[in-house]
Amino acid sequence: xxxxxxxxxxxxxxxxxxxxxxxxxxxxxxxxxxxxxxxxxxxxxxxxxxxxxxxxxxxxxxxxxxxxxxxxxxxxxxxxxxxxxxxxxxxxxxxxxxxxxxxxxxxxxxxxxx
Amino acid sequence: xxxxxxxxxxxxxxxxxxxxxxxxxxxxxxxxxxxxxxxxxxxxxxxxxxxxxxxxxxxxxxxxxxxxxxxxxxxxxxxxxxxxxxxxxxxxxxxxxxxxxxxxxxxxxxxxxxx
Numbered sequence: 507x508x509x510x511x512x513x514x515x516x517x518x519x520x521x522x523x524x525x526x527x528x529x530x531x532x533x534x535x536x537x538x539x540x541x542x543x544x545x546x547x548x549x550x551x552x553x554x555x556x557x558x559x560x561x562x563x564x565x566x567x568x569x570x571x572x573x574x575x576x577x578x579x580x581x582x583x584x585x586x587x588x589x590x591x592x593x594x595x596x597x598x599x600x601x602x603x604x605x606x607x608x609x610x611x612x613x614x615x616x617x618x619x620x
Numbered sequence: 621x622x623x624x625x626x627x628x629x630x631x632x633x634x635x636x637x638x639x640x641x642x643x644x645x646x647x648x649x650x651x652x653x654x655x656x657x658x659x660x661x662x663x664x665x666x667x668x669x670x671x672x673x674x675x676x677x678x679x680x681x682x683x684x685x686x687x688x689x690x691x692x693x694x695x696x697x698x699x700x701x702x703x704x705x706x707x708x709x710x711x712x713x714x715x716x717x718x719x720x721x722x723x724x725x726x727x728x729x730x731x732x733x734x735x
Contacts, residue, residue, distance in 0.1 A: 547630075548728055549728040550712065550714075552723055612661075613662055
């Protein structure tokens with residue numbers, strides 16, 4: 507059974523810092539991994555999608571890496587801003603079964619202090 | 621990307637009643653899903669909405685409690701039936717353009733409180 511864990515559960519940093527969020531998964535048989543952000547009480551915004559054959563993806567100040575063999579992904583946020591404050595979720599798309607569904611992690615609540 | 625409109629954005633309902641949530645996408649998509657996010661927790665898949673046929677439910681979710689319709693490739697509804705306070709959650713619609721494990725997009729969610 508695929509399990510997805512995110513560490514830390516919560517993180518508070520001063521504005522301008524570079525930071526790393528971690529995501530680990532137990533089964534390396536995945537199609538892809540996707541990072542999302544969620545503002546309080548709202549839906550999810552897709553940030554980055556990494557296919558299983560890729561090592562990393564970049565979008566603006568965000569960089570996500572994937573090491574499938576070790577079951578790990580990291581989301582690097584450069585020069586953090588107060589507007590980055592949100593919950594960050596990773597999700598892996600497992601192989602097999604009738605639907606290759608997404609399995610979500612527990613999330614990291616990020617607060618960037620001005 | 622995909623623009624997803626979900627209605628209502630929030631509601632407060634009496635126990636024993638039902639609420640229907642609508643999900644409208646700006647273009648045709650192959651896959652549509654409904655998720656639940658209970659307070660302080662991550663997302664759990666309720667079901668896959670299939671066009672023209674019955675939805676495919678995940679373990680722990682049943683059609684009598686969460687009937688789903690999908691009349692075409694751009695629209696789906698989820699009904700939360702005979703509600704109890706335990707149904708208080710955020711309900712989210714998600715879409716994917718194809719079945720080939722593409723990027724998932726989400727609506728803004730419906731925040732449901734049952735009193």
